[in-house]
Amino acid sequence: MNAEIIAVGSELLLGQIVNTNARFLSQQLAVLGVNVYYHTVVGDNPDRLKTAIEIAEQRSNLIIFTGGLGPTKDDLTKETIARHIGKELVMDQAALESIELYFRKTNRAMTENNRKQALVLDGSHILPNDHGMAPGMVVEDDGHIYMLLPGPPKEMEPMFSQYGALALSLQLETNEQIVSRVLRFFGIGEAALETEIIDIIDRQSNPTIAPLAGDSEVTLRLTAKHIDLNTANSMLDELENTINKRVGEFFYGYDNTSLLEELTKCLKQKKMTIAAAESLTGGMFQQELTSIPGASSVIKGGVVCYSAEVKQNVLKVKQETIEKQGVVSEQCAKELAENVAALVSADIGISFTGVAGPEELEGKPVGTVYIGIAIKGRPTIVEKLNLGGTRNANRIRTVKYGCLYLLRYLKESQNAK
Amino acid sequence: MNAEIIAVGSELLLGQIVNTNARFLSQQLAVLGVNVYYHTVVGDNPDRLKTAIEIAEQRSNLIIFTGGLGPTKDDLTKETIARHIGKELVMDQAALESIELYFRKTNRAMTENNRKQALVLDGSHILPNDHGMAPGMVVEDDGHIYMLLPGPPKEMEPMFSQYGALALSLQLETNEQIVSRVLRFFGIGEAALETEIIDIIDRQSNPTIAPLAGDSEVTLRLTAKHIDLNTANSMLDELENTINKRVGEFFYGYDNTSLLEELTKCLKQKKMTIAAAESLTGGMFQQELTSIPGASSVIKGGVVCYSAEVKQNVLKVKQETIEKQGVVSEQCAKELAENVAALVSADIGISFTGVAGPEELEGKPVGTVYIGIAIKGRPTIVEKLNLGGTRNANRIRTVKYGCLYLLRYLKESQNAK
Numbered sequence: 001m002n003a004e005i006i007a008v009g010s011e012l013l014l015g016q017i018v019n020t021n022a023r024f025l026s027q028q029l030a031v032l033g034v035n036v037y038y039h040t041v042v043g044d045n046p047d048r049l050k051t052a053i054e055i056a057e058q059r060s061n062l063i064i065f066t067g068g069l070g071p072t073k074d075d076l077t078k079e080t081i082a083r084h085i086g087k088e089l090v091m092d093q094a095a096l097e098s099i100e101l102y103f104r105k106t107n108r109a110m111t112e113n114n115r116k117q118a119l120v121l122d123g124s125h126i127l128p129n130d131h132g133m134a135p136g137m138v139v140e141d142d143g144h145i146y147m148l149l150p151g152p153p154k155e156m157e158p159m160f161s162q163y164g165a166l167a168l169s170l171q172l173e174t175n176e177q178i179v180s181r182v183l184r185f186f187g188i189g190e191a192a193l194e195t196e197i198i199d200i201i202d203r204q205s206n207p208t209i210a211p212l213a214g215d216s217e218v219t220l221r222l223t224a225k226h227i228d229l230n231t232a233n234s235m236l237d238e239l240e241n242t243i244n245k246r247v248g249e250f251f252y253g254y255d256n257t258s259l260l261e262e263l264t265k266c267l268k269q270k271k272m273t274i275a276a277a278e279s280l281t282g283g284m285f286q287q288e289l290t291s292i293p294g295a296s297s298v299i300k301g302g303v304v305c306y307s308a309e310v311k312q313n314v315l316k317v318k319q320e321t322i323e324k325q326g327v328v329s330e331q332c333a334k335e336l337a338e339n340v341a342a343l344v345s346a347d348i349g350i351s352f353t354g355v356a357g358p359e360e361l362e363g364k365p366v367g368t369v370y371i372g373i374a375i376k377g378r379p380t381i382v383e384k385l386n387l388g389g390t391r392n393a394n395r396i397r398t399v400k401y402g403c404l405y406l407l408r409y410l411k412e413s414q415n416a417k
Numbered sequence: 418m419n420a421e422i423i424a425v426g427s428e429l430l431l432g433q434i435v436n437t438n439a440r441f442l443s444q445q446l447a448v449l450g451v452n453v454y455y456h457t458v459v460g461d462n463p464d465r466l467k468t469a470i471e472i473a474e475q476r477s478n479l480i481i482f483t484g485g486l487g488p489t490k491d492d493l494t495k496e497t498i499a500r501h502i503g504k505e506l507v508m509d510q511a512a513l514e515s516i517e518l519y520f521r522k523t524n525r526a527m528t529e530n531n532r533k534q535a536l537v538l539d540g541s542h543i544l545p546n547d548h549g550m551a552p553g554m555v556v557e558d559d560g561h562i563y564m565l566l567p568g569p570p571k572e573m574e575p576m577f578s579q580y581g582a583l584a585l586s587l588q589l590e591t592n593e594q595i596v597s598r599v600l601r602f603f604g605i606g607e608a609a610l611e612t613e614i615i616d617i618i619d620r621q622s623n624p625t626i627a628p629l630a631g632d633s634e635v636t637l638r639l640t641a642k643h644i645d646l647n648t649a650n651s652m653l654d655e656l657e658n659t660i661n662k663r664v665g666e667f668f669y670g671y672d673n674t675s676l677l678e679e680l681t682k683c684l685k686q687k688k689m690t691i692a693a694a695e696s697l698t699g700g701m702f703q704q705e706l707t708s709i710p711g712a713s714s715v716i717k718g719g720v721v722c723y724s725a726e727v728k729q730n731v732l733k734v735k736q737e738t739i740e741k742q743g744v745v746s747e748q749c750a751k752e753l754a755e756n757v758a759a760l761v762s763a764d765i766g767i768s769f770t771g772v773a774g775p776e777e778l779e780g781k782p783v784g785t786v787y788i789g790i791a792i793k794g795r796p797t798i799v800e801k802l803n804l805g806g807t808r809n810a811n812r813i814r815t816v817k818y819g820c821l822y823l824l825r826y827l828k829e830s831q832n833a834k
Binding site: 007010011012013014015016017018019020022023024025026027028029030036037038039040041042043045048051052055059070071072073074102105106107108109111113114131152154210212276278281282283284285286287289290291293295296299300301302303304305306307309310313314343344345356357358391392395 | 424429430431432433434435436437439440441442443444445446447453454455456457458459460462465468469472476606607608609611612615618627628629630631638693695698699700701702703704706707708710712713716717718719720721722723724726727730731760761762773774775784803804805806807808809810812
């Protein structure tokens, strides 16, 4: 099966947003074994969209559309496809009810143009939208499969993963099972990781290995094909072992996990609570930890100690420490970690202090970071980093290093037992 | 002039990278007044690339290619175009010398396939590559302009800005100036905003109005064309006034600003400091505020009071309040805002408490939110929200509503003076 992805939206052609949907769908289709030969972006213009559909029909049998399912007058994807393949648009009761419910829950008035979002192509298979209003749909006509998905990634991605991929697998004829597993690494660059395992990458054809870098992490997607699912999984296990013999110290988890999720899991398992004192990171560690449902069993809270005054008055860092060693120092990180744990009565205290930039501080260069970790009944440790990125990239990496160091320290203490 | 952007590279079709080049070039072309009607992505396959060129020639007179100028065997953009328009590839001495210099400077050995990068289309205008090896080029043939740019954004972007844009302006015949302005709104949905101003949108052709929704905000991009720059700007001013007479209460700023940046500006101007007590939002408000350089003059810090215990022990919320009214209550929000300002000695205290979900809390439904605002010398106010989104969407909207309410209250106090 050959696919083409058509993104509809003038905002893409004006450069207001970037087409991340095409990337996401391409990755997903690769896993399903579908070849993607073209991406197209076209504006909110029915004539030009029609031309794009006609071209796509000549070269692909699966055409996936993203965008243009919104409530406004310039959202015309389903109307254009309906006219093109000669199908009616009909009201989908389930979608309409879900839109009405959304408005009732948010106490907002539903307008007439929101009803338009519940119109679907007659005879299509509906893909529910769990994160927004416009339903997706799949329809077959004259040897082509048309899949319509909403434009916002936070609606489109879960819709495709939950419902779209399944709808497509039913259309695929292969007996081969395709299994995919993502290995996540932090603390090593993409080029360095690739250098370590280049001979393995070059040797492989099944499973395949696809490295990808982003958000200062590196992932390897391993994909195996086999008629037997167990064999495919064993192939992945074996390859994973070979890779982690070389670079296992940087490996931290699978698929869509994050360092913070791994930390949450570990704390829950040990029934330990954590508190944070955040200067450099300004609350990022706590915000991300509390974004995980069920966080309340592991995090009680903490202090954002952006100013020296808050470090001293609220977190009781000694005046001597601030005067002699500064707020960006090993000793300050140590006191912050220990004192925030005490203030909040948590088992673990973690602290982040450093020079965010753009200017240096206390004669220390931008990117100097101290992370303090105080675990009840164990010696407090402080790790130092010298980061070279932008202000925001450094904050993100600092939080991730904090998780990595804490996970390592927690595992050490486990091994010591 | 109508343009199409063709990105060449199988890594795009596999979803390994995202096509940020198309976005960058679209933005740049919009400024130059060039209409972009299509983006296309095609793999490293000469036949499919040839088909894409033929289609583009039928609908655009400017075709910009990114990618496929590298040294390896699968880089075939210029070879394919050369064959298609019947031009030879010739060695460009300046490009060759610059490649040789690059290898000498980095102490690396130059390989034969790097010489290939200095081959250019005969008769083309060369765009120097200041950040890599492959030169860009512009060539005219049979009524079409072909521009070839390298794929890596760090090479392509400066090449276009420094040399490509100028080469294009020389080809453009228009004297019209194009001015664009983005109006940002929060607290109103896209459909509701459009309903309010639908007659204005329908009437307009110059300036044009393009609505866009994302991150729970709505923006309107107004674009005017006129030979006189001042007249174009006045046309935008007039349209902006007309729009804001209807929906001005939701308008908060221009172009790439954010509610947090507007708040920072306002606090700096008033020389006021702020502290936050964050339960529901877990540190998000402070993390975002401190991500803006220079935040230290307006934010001292605050407390992430995720547990009831921290609310009581660190922020001194009365036991009676927690027992009788609960942690998600108007009274709790009031005490949190007032007490965090006192704890940190800030002029303003803001608090966020609510039910994040997935389960309800204290019999209050998911999405119930209280925002407390305590400004020194003024009565503390508490705003209540009923949000209907996901856990994370609700946290983001809560922070934004906090900024909006605080900005309004600060402006009221200004008007009262």
